[in-house]
Amino acid sequence: MGATEAMAEHGYAATSVAHILGRAGVSRTTFYELFDDKADCFLAAWRRGPG
Secondary structure (H helix, E strand, O other): HHHHHHHHHHOOOOHHHHHHHHHOOOHHHHHHOOOOHHEEEEEHHHHHHOO
């Protein structure tokens, strides 16, 4: 998942939505259709677990 890769590289605080978009290969519009914000995306990634 793009979010976990970006956060592993930059750390949570320094990871921007733009970092996540670049890793995930999705548009900003798509990101915000799926998540409320970076924290919501992080929680979804955490719930999904490794892999």
